[in-house]
Amino acid sequence: MVKEIKTKEFLFKIIRKGETETVEFKERFCDEVIETLTAMANSFGGRVYLGISDKGKITGVKVGKESVQKWLNEIKHKTNFKIIPDVEETKINAKTIITFSIPEYPNKPIPFRGRYYKRIKNSNHLMTIEEIADIYLKARNRSWDMYVDTEASLNDLDFEKVNKLIGKINENRDIKIAEDPLAFLRKYDLILGEKITNAAILLFSKKPLFYSEIQIGLFQTDTIIKKSLTIKTDLLSEVDLVMDFIMSHITKEYIITGKPRRDERWQYPLSAVREFVVNAIIHRDYRSGVHSQFRVYKDKLVIWNIGKLPSSISIEDLYSGSEKSTPRNLKIAEIFKEVGLIEKYGSGVKRAIDEIVSYALPKPEIKEISGGINVDIFGEKSSEKTVEKTVEKTVEKTVEKILVLIQKNPLITQDELSKKTNLSRRGIEWNLKALKEKGQIERVGPD
Template structure:
């Protein structure tokens, strides 16, 4: 549908905005990426600084562009089109909503919108996005080349017994019936979840690498496990307990009180989340690193496209397990209490333990969590310290950047741009100025490092 309306041009490109000076294949790529993410709009006739340069439009031009978009996309995209004049220059606005059947491709290639850029999707990402669309998941599919001979019936019985202890009225009597009831087997075929839950032999698909570090570069102990994912929960917890501190608090009671360095229930929740939501189609491994002052967990597989870290922290999201069958079994044996409450519980457990909330962020193609062993200075005290130190030395925008960094040392320039209300390029310019003034330092690489206010 073509309409003539008056719009304003956003200040900068974002998760839902793209600027193009002319109509070209990159316009269609952006529309595909928006359709595969949260929807968005492409402003044709606008440069990357948000300045209207105009575009020449003939009688049939826009209709030809629409036909080209439909021909080059699958399923065919039909965006909304608006044409208007901005400061004497003609601008064409193409907009699309989230597409109901995903992913959408451009000439057989798939893209998704991440921050203010279009990213090519991997085969695994394409498969996961399609499975979510049809309300299924990879772990429900049958495992090629493996049969019930490749799983341990002792492990099946152990899990079945755990389910029966929680629900004595379950209307099945044997482990074999349990496997069929849960759709884990069909004849001799086994699902991907069945293999990961009950594998007879170690498998690289479930590998978790764990290390105890004296410093960022000196490792004191390392263990790699590749067993079934139910057993892995306790093996990871055993490694954590081995390498974190425990204090004995002497009281006037008959028994003294034990207090661990971290809330073990919170750590267990993070470990369970890591195992349940892992992208098992990825070639990467999950990792856990224990440092003197923190524990870092990394898991292959990003958050679902409709959920951001900000959604997690504000509890503004609907749970969307990557592996539905695994999540279902973990819930039935009591490792998951209720879908969508894990992160909220973890944050509260750490606060109740007198520790800061864990730090969550997306890194590359995975999810990163860092928990700290001692409280960080309260944000108000940190902000006061920063304000007192830099008053008169920095602009208002630079002050906003420093304040935001004190609250999240892993914050990205894209998020800073949205918070401050300026372009990402200007954020980078301001950060460089703060570095030159000796007020800010980047610790580590661009990906995986963090900010330090000096």
């Protein structure tokens, strides 16, 4: 059904603005009109105006008695009856303009001749297989981590890790979780019946996981690596282990203020660094099999993580905090929020940037590189330090610290080691295991 539309002034305003993400001009009806309508339906909706050139000149379009119905039928057939746009007609100086309007469709993606398009700025782009999968899952409020790993079983899960997680969640709750580990996993849909979700494997796997691998290193230059570590464990442990490595290889300053106790100042605000670490882990595209990279330099930290931003979010949105958070892994994000590693969806990056800037450091640089997101966090240059400080470098190797403490007190516990080294309990466990495997220590007695 053709409807008479809006005022001429409205149309002139659209023409002056030109083609955009939601506006396209065509002089006549053709397959590109249908392609654009599907791209808009897969993106944010929009309008295609027939009878206007791409330069904004009103050319008009010839409309016969059955033209509009014929066009609508063609659109329906070539999209498998998925979309039916609204049609509006306007006359300007005896020239007819036909407008096809399409909303953003809830059940995306919509194909055109077996291909899927999305709208970027003022043009259509063919979607990749990964983008098709992402838009399909997002449209159904699902994500990859919520689906079942058909090769996994309950025997693949470490229930002690589940118990530890429940304990951490209870630390932040007035009403405690009373369920046993299996009931907890079912309550949070981490297992479905007897089937194990991808999220459950990533959070509680007994075995090392190649697709959760993190490579972290201490770099003298881009090509000279002084120390490196490969981490292949559960995601919650990865947060602690990455932070332990970073804290062991950045500087900590003691500021003499005249108080009985000296103030500590790390090279970077640790809570902001942790936010970027957590963000990388929960937004990573684990389907790719590509490892995350963390680089520690003398004067900067570099984080690279596989997985592009959603098309609805730009780098500028991250800086401004105006993005609406859409976690790539909804179930993992939910668990991280329960344990207190995420405060509020969508607020973390902006908050971390503000904290770094208020720490008198340069604004971090965020950009898309090689199919992922790269973050450079810059340190303070030594020439810019104006406060009298006593500097203690914390780059002494973690292993050496632990060995010295054990030599002084062979009965020292893991909790005591954790307090004396500022490492997490997981970090201590990891390093003790490495020392045992190298035959440098033999653990006797309680932990």
